[in-house]
Amino acid sequence: MRKKVLVLGGNFGGLTAALSVKHALDGDVDVTVISASDRFLFNPSLIWVPFGKRAETDITFPLAPTFEAHGVEFVHAEAQAITPLAKRVSTAAGTYGYDYLIVATGYRTDMTVLPGLEPANGVHTITTLPDAVEAGQGWRRLLDDPGPVVIGATQGTGCFGAAYEFLFNTAYQLKKAGLKKRVPLTYVTAEPFLGHFGIGGLPGGERLLKLFCKKEGIQTVTGTAMAEASPGKLLLDDGGALGFSYAMIIPPFLGQQVVAATPGLADGKGFVPVHDTYQSVAHPDIYAVGIAAAVAVPWTTAVPIGVPKTGFPTEVQARVAAANIAARIRGEEQPRRKAFGDIPAVCVMDAGNNGVMIIADRMFPPRKAGVLLPGPQAHAAKLAFEKYFLWKARKGHVRLP
Numbered sequence: 001m002r003k004k005v006l007v008l009g010g011n012f013g014g015l016t017a018a019l020s021v022k023h024a025l026d027g028d029v030d031v032t033v034i035s036a037s038d039r040f041l042f043n044p045s046l047i048w049v050p051f052g053k054r055a056e057t058d059i060t061f062p063l064a065p066t067f068e069a070h071g072v073e074f075v076h077a078e079a080q081a082i083t084p085l086a087k088r089v090s091t092a093a094g095t096y097g098y099d100y101l102i103v104a105t106g107y108r109t110d111m112t113v114l115p116g117l118e119p120a121n122g123v124h125t126i127t128t129l130p131d132a133v134e135a136g137q138g139w140r141r142l143l144d145d146p147g148p149v150v151i152g153a154t155q156g157t158g159c160f161g162a163a164y165e166f167l168f169n170t171a172y173q174l175k176k177a178g179l180k181k182r183v184p185l186t187y188v189t190a191e192p193f194l195g196h197f198g199i200g201g202l203p204g205g206e207r208l209l210k211l212f213c214k215k216e217g218i219q220t221v222t223g224t225a226m227a228e229a230s231p232g233k234l235l236l237d238d239g240g241a242l243g244f245s246y247a248m249i250i251p252p253f254l255g256q257q258v259v260a261a262t263p264g265l266a267d268g269k270g271f272v273p274v275h276d277t278y279q280s281v282a283h284p285d286i287y288a289v290g291i292a293a294a295v296a297v298p299w300t301t302a303v304p305i306g307v308p309k310t311g312f313p314t315e316v317q318a319r320v321a322a323a324n325i326a327a328r329i330r331g332e333e334q335p336r337r338k339a340f341g342d343i344p345a346v347c348v349m350d351a352g353n354n355g356v357m358i359i360a361d362r363m364f365p366p367r368k369a370g371v372l373l374p375g376p377q378a379h380a381a382k383l384a385f386e387k388y389f390l391w392k393a394r395k396g397h398v399r400l401p
């Protein structure tokens with residue numbers, strides 16, 4: 001009897017895991033992907049959508065042809081219930097059984113973190129495509145009627161890179177529009193210091209980020225939680241207030257409802273606690289990768305922050321989970337282990353026409369090596385990587401780096 005592997009989610013984690021397990025067993029396994037979205041979305045480019053530098057078609061592609069080309073069944077549906085004891089997942093399109101389940105359902109944004117975080121108040125976010133499109137409408141209104149801009153990352157978030165990228169892209173766009181002097185720009189963050197990034201910072205990082213901010217005339221407020229937003233006003237927990245005409249705030253992520261609602265599967269935030277094999281702690285035949293997998297924050301900060309579950313570790317986790325499932329199907333021991341904190345940090349922070357490459361041997365300290373390489377080559381690298389990654393994912397070349 002051919003084994004059945006069911007994958008929930010078809011983005012970074014789901015696409016990589018589904019194709020990797022299919023390839024690892026030379027096709028001798030039934031793999032089905034169930035995804036709420038029928039398109040792959042390259043989320044790292046959402047930072048450019050509000051400025052009109054990218055549209056939906058530039059950063060998405062249809063999933064069905066990619067999966068079909070690799071003999072993987074694709075179901076465009078939302079998973080509504082997971083029943084681990086019966087090894088079943090229900091969707092509006094039917095019920096699917098599995099021998100092994102891979103949860104790669106990513107995130108939903110926790111908008112409750114900041115009452116008033118809504119476009120009607122001039123407060124935007126860019127964590128989903130519709131949000132980024134709406135943030136673009138607000139941006140165009142700002143260009144017509146300029147005023148102060150606030151960019152921020154709330155308490156509990158881990159996606160600081162996106163906040164920094166949007167901040168420096170905003171500075172670049174304001175300069176291009178001749179508005180740099182007329183529009184005060186402020187960055188407010190829960191990070192204890194600039195350049196913490198949710199990974200504890202890297203040598204020289206704080207100094208570099210301070211330099212970038214000084215050069216662009218950006219005011220910064222660190223180690224701060226946000227209390228409430230209303231039209232034109234952002235209240236901070238310490239009683240301070242920032243006025244704005246346009247704000248973009250990155251809120252924390254939560255796991256999907258279907259995962260949170262599965263008895264015993266998820267933690268309080270809806271993420272799946274996993275071993276370093278990416279096997280669920282509660283259910284050995286369920287694996288979780290990418291943002292869906294829980295990661296314990298290894299430090300305490302005055303204002304709580306999360307860790308950045310970025311694309312590179314997501315792909316590593318997906319390959320580890322796929323190799324382990326393939327081994328179990330072959331009747332072998334699980335060969336791969338890689339805790340999140342041991343995965344290298346590889347990221348590019350774009351700054352419009354400049355940027356910083358972030359490379360470290362481990363996500364979490366202690367590290368043997370960690371460097372930040374600033375310069376225009378980082379911007380070029382992000383542009384090239386976007387094209388390369390979309391090509392690689394669309395073709396299903398998931399073994400490529």
Ligand SMILES: Cc1cc2nc3c(=O)[nH]c(=O)nc-3n(C[C@H](O)[C@H](O)[C@H](O)COP(=O)(O)OP(=O)(O)OC[C@H]3O[C@@H](n4cnc5c(N)ncnc54)[C@H](O)[C@@H]3O)c2cc1C
Pocket residue numbers: 008009010011012013014034035036037042043044045046047077078079080104105106107126127128159161162256258289290291292309310311312314347348
């Ligand atoms: C604005 C922004 C900028 C970023 N920039 C970078 C960057 O520069 N570099 C970097 O490395 N990372 C970046 N990231 C992080 C990167 O996007 C994530 O690491 C990556 O998306 C994680 O992939 P995933 O597959 O775990 O989750 P997701 O990408 O969230 O994919 C989850 C998939 O599951 C589907 N799904 C959800 N619920 C269900 C359900 N109930 N049933 C079935 N399917 C479901 C969704 O439709 C989606 O297709 C950024 C993220 C954001 C938001």
